[in-house]
Each structure stands twice: as C-alpha cells, then as structure tokens.
Amino acid sequence: MKFDTVVLGGGMVGVSVAVHLQQRGLRVALVDRKAPGNETSLGNAGLIQREGVYPYALPRDPATLLRYARNRSLDVRYHPRALPKALPFLYRYWYHSRADRHAAIARSYATLIEHCVSEHRALVEASGAHALLRPGGWLKVFRSARAQQAELRAAGQWRDEYGVAFESLDAAQLRHDEPSLSHALIGALRYTDAHSVSDPNALVTAYARYFEKLGGRVLTGDATTLQPHWSVETELGRIDAQSAVIALGPWSDVLTARLGYALPLAVKRGYHMHYAARDGARLNQPVLDAEIGYLIAPMARGIRLTTGAEVAYRDAPATPVQLDAIEPIARQTFPLGQRLDQEAWLGRRPCTPDMMPIIGPANRHKDLWFAFGHAHHGLTLGPITGRLLAEMMVGDVPIVDPSPFRAERFSS
Template identity: 70%
Template sequence: MKFDTVVLGAGIVGVCVAVHLQKRGRAVALIDRKQPGNETSFGNAGLIQREGVYPYAFPRGLGSLLRYARNQSPDVRYHADAMLQVAPFLWRYWRNSHPATHAEIAKSYATLIEHCVSEHRALAADAGASALLRPIGWIKVFRNTAARDAEITLAERWHREYGVEFETLDAPRLQQLEPDLDKRLQGGLRYPQSDSVSDPNALVTAYARYFEALGGRFFIGDADTLREGWQVDTRDGPISAASAVIALGPWSDRASTRLGYRLPLAVKRGYHMHYAARRTARLNHPILDVDHGYVLAPMARGIRLTTGVEIARPEAAKTPVQLDAAEPIARTLFPLGERLDPEPWMGRRPCTPDMLPIIGPATKHQGLWFAFGHAHHGLTLGPVTGRLMAEMMTGEPTLVDPRPFRVERF
C-alpha cells in the first residue's frame, strides 16, 4: 500500500496533521497502536487555552523549590529513582524558565496560541463536532488574597503584551457563576477567550472520522517498524510513503532516536478520575484550584479531576498519590460524589526544555518531519500545528513563522 505521507501517532496532533494534509490533496495513512485519541489526548482537562501565551515554566522561587523538594505537594511529585536520569533536562528547563528567557520564548509561543481557538472551531465545524466545544472560558479560583493578587498581576501583563482578555471575579460574582463552589473562596479569574471540551476523546475521534471522510486511511500499526524509505508495518500489511511525520507524543523520542536523533524530550505524567456530583450540584466551568494545582472540569462522563505533574520514568508503574492527595481538597471545593472510573487514568505529556514544540522537517533525512513536544498544550495546539505542518509540507505560505520550532535549535 502506497501513500504520499504516513503520519505516526493518532493523538490530537497527529490526527490534525493528517486532516490538514488530506485536505490539501495528499494521500495520507494515519497509524497508531490504538484507536485515535486513546493515549495522552484522552486524559487532559479539556482546555483550549487562548490565554496560555506563556508556557508552563519551571518554578524558580526558593520557597517553591523547597516545598517541591519535600515531595508532598499535590501539584508536583517525583520518583527519586528517576531524578538522576531526568536531571539534565530539568537543569535546561530551569535555565530556560528565567524570566527574561521565558519572556522571549513566549514571543514565539504566542504566535501559535493566538490561533488555537479559531483553528479548533474551524476544524470542529468541518467535522460536525462544534457541540463538543464550549465557548465559556475557564476559571482560576483562590483560597487566599495573596495568590489572587499575584495571578491578577500576571493576567494584566498578558493583556498588555498579547491582548489576553480576563475578568476579575469577586466572591459574589464567582458565586453567581458557580453557586456550588466553596463559599470561603476569595474570588476568581476568568479567561473568556478560551474554549473547553466536554469530551476530548470524542473530539479527537470526530476529527479522525472527518479525516477518513476526506479519503484518508487509518491503520492499527507499530511505529517501531518505521524504516527509511518510510515503510511501516500494520495489521493490514506494510505501508510505504514518500514522507513520514512522527507525531507520537511522549513516544516520539523512541522513534527519532532509532533514526539517529538525540532530542531532549522528557515526560511529565498526570492522572485523572471522574466523579459524580452530589445531589443537585452543578459545575459550569473548568476550575483550577490555584493553591493546590489541580483542575475540576465538567465532562460528558462526570466531573473530571486532573492532577498536576509527576516526574517518573516514562514506563514506571502508576503511582496516583497526587490524585489521592488532591481528592479530599477538591471535595472541599465542590461537592463531589462517588468515583465513576474503576481505576485512575494516567497519561504522559511530551516536553522540551525550552517549552516550545518541535515542528518541522528533520535534519538528517529527506521526507521526515517532526510534530511533538507540546507538553501541557497538546489539545490546545493540535489544529494549528496540523495546519502549520501541512503548509510547510506542501510549500504554502505559513500561518506563523515556523523557525522558532525547528529541530535544529537542539
């Protein structure tokens, strides 16, 4: 079976790359070991973060570092046996998180973020999935005034620099929007330009079905069999293509390493669990508890609690201690009922030390392309990444300058 392009990875990024290439007349094969949207894209907070112009930085304050070093914080945990392996990455991540460097990184990152909502809405409309997008924004809530004031200062800066809109919520206004939240909260901060998704897996599935409706083909296959000449094995037989896109999220380094690339990709793990709401309680927006670093998001399945970051060996066994630590705190924020999942879900976020994704052509092989490393914003940046990749691969003018995301920077 011969195609113009084979896309490895059917998460949100890979599916969007495949859609945009197929729309431009390429014959595309999309390959994954599972059905689309059933790995990292399955378990996020469902936020399309138009406000996310500054990617998530490594904490640099001494107080934060000492708190995390105790390894008891609900928002960041680490496995001691992984720290030596990940130390070089964390050192580079910490250096790139210097305020001046972070501000320069944001100038590039914001060019992608600027288009995240509009590209999702356009793709969802084409895929008949607009009902899965909620144009209601999302809310940060505060248990103390110091955290509230610090976040408002950040929001004001983002507004000045990048036009990010925000609404400051005093306690009465917050209770008006979310009457079932803890009455002791010291207010909130709403980002109205962002969308949220009621079922991320369903959204990726809808985009994949649209890809197939355009004439694309999806195959269950093994990315580890990728070889030069861009051949890969699937359940339906071998596939060959003139070009290949590695969009395997946290597994992208495995594929790229076998081809001779040494890219500083690391993994931040995270967990989620769904809950029923007690009695008639209702959650209207995704809510971030700023003081404790977890999100509660209303989903089709129930209220999804998503945790912060776990640093561990990528294939280490699940250790959902963050979820266990966050759950009782979350129950004071909102009246959660029983757990709805048989066990916690765990996912892996693919991260680069400069917080920018890798998007563009490989340097050592003709016809090989990379699209991974989106960290916390894979869902947010899937469609705009797909469009940018397709524009580069077909020689069209690009929506944004792709140079900051090139692999050569490493």
C-alpha cells in the same frame, strides 16, 4: 498500499496533521497502535488555552524548589529513582525558565497560541463536532488575596502584550456563576477567550472521522517499524509513503533516537478520575484551584479531577498519590460524589526543556517531519500545529514563522 504521507501517532496533534495534509490533496495514512485519541489525548483537562501565551515554566525561587525537593507537594511529585536521569533535563528547563528567557520564548509561543481557538473552530465546523465545544472560558479560583492579585498582575501583562482577555470575579460574582463551589473561595479570574471540551477523546475521534471522510486511512500499526524511505508495518501489511511525520507524543523519542536524533524529550505524568456530583450540584465550566494544584472540569462522563505533574519514568507503574491527596480537598471545594472509574487514568505529557514543541523537517533525513513536544498544550495546539506543518510540507506560505520550533535548535 502507497501513500503520499504516513502520519505516526493518533493523538490530537497527529490527527490534526493528517487532516490538514488530506485537505491539501495528499493521500495520507494515519497509523497508531490504538484508535485515535486513546492515549495522551484521552485524559487532559479539556482546555483550549487561548490565554496560554507563556508556557508552564519551572519555578526558580528557592522556597518553591525546596518544597518540591521534599516530595510532599500536592502539585508536583517525583519518583526518587527517576530523578538522576531527569536532572539534566530539569536543569535545562530551569535555565529556560528565567524571566527574560521565558519572555523571549513567549514571543514565539504566542504566535501559535493566537490561532488555537480559531483553528479548532474550523475543524469543529468541518467535522460537525459542535456539541463538544464549550465557549466562555475557564476559571482560576483563589483562596487568598495575595494569590489573586499576583494572577491579576500576570493577566494584565498578558493582555497588554498579547491581547489575552479576562475578567475578575469577586466572591459574590463567583457564587452567582458557580453556586456549588465552596464559599471559602474569595474570587476568581476567568480567561474569557479560551474554550473547553466536554470529551477530548470524542473530539479527536470526530476529527479522525472527518479525515476518513476526506479519503484518509486510519490504520492500526507499529510506528517503531518505520524504515527509510518510508515504510511501516500495519494491519494491512507494510505500507509505503513518500514522506513520514512523527507525532507520537511522549513516545516520539523512541523512534527519533533510533533514527539518530538526540532530542531532549521528557515527560510530565498526570492522573485523572471522574466523579458523580452530589445533591444536584452543577459545575458550569472548568475550575483550577491554583493554590492547591488541581483542576475540576465538567465532562460527558462526570466531573473530571485532574492532578498536577509527576516526574517519573514514562512507563513506570502508576502511583496516583497526588490524586489521593487532593481528592479530600476537591470534595470540600465542590460536592463530588462516588468515583466513576475503577482506577485512576495515567497520562504522559511530552516536554522539551525550552517549553516549545518541535515542529518541522528532520535535518538528517529527506521527507521526515516532526510534530511533538507540546507538553500541557497538545489539545490546545493540535490544529494549528497540523496547519503549520501541512503548509510547510506542501510548500505553502506558513501561517506563522516556523523557525523557533525546528529541531535544529537543539543541535550541539
């Protein structure tokens, strides 16, 4: 059982890396403890965010920070016990969120975002997953003219800087496009170049099946057993590979720390629940209620309600207080029926303090590569990350400059 590469992690990023390496003629094993797409990639909003050129920053204005500190906000909550350990990371996140630093980050980040839809479409075409992809964008809806004007100004800036396409909808147009939404909403902004997915888990599964069709192997195994140079325990016993890729999402630092790397990785936890729609109501596209802090999206299982961020220890027990708090508001916005899941799903977003993923070679081990830290954009950036890393690994000219995403940026 010898391979050219073993990819550790079966989420959107890991599967995409494995596909692109297999496409380039390498013999690849994809190893995870679960079937592909059954951890973080299972429970997101299903957005491929072509507009997401500015990664999600930490607010810096005192009023918002004070609101968060009170721990009653609908969009951000924290576990008090986890806060002391999280504060150094949050400070660095706050530091990088200053407007000029955030703009500099966007100049690098946008090089990945630019290719997110086209790279997904290429894998959708190859894997035959057309039915899962939904073009036409998504909506950010507003309850006040002030919030709507602020978003229009930001969208105009993104359009001028990075070609982000959008359209503004007044109340009448919004009611025409989404007649089941509350009439209390005064309008919306649609990011038209973005796509969405009706079942993120099914999309990862489709890409994984395509990987197997190309000759790749999907194996159940324990990534933490990775040993230089390079082997890992799987259902078939210990397998060997010339190179290894760590794409374990929020668990990546467990393995990188064991190998001697001090990479600043934290998690933002989030929850979702599926609902039936009442009275024949229909939702045509994902809708973000930006002023409250939740998103509803039409999914194969029903209407998925997703929460904002929870700062907590990665593996602490679930505390879906945000979901319980926003559900009554979401029911007023869209006629949600009964819950379809027995319990809320809990996911973990792997985050770096400068809001950019870590993509590229490890600097202390030969033939070890990193692909993690995509925060809210793991689904969005999986395929372009896979292409970029595969090009680096086989010596091709990379599609974008990889230097901003290297792990060395965090070296002291």
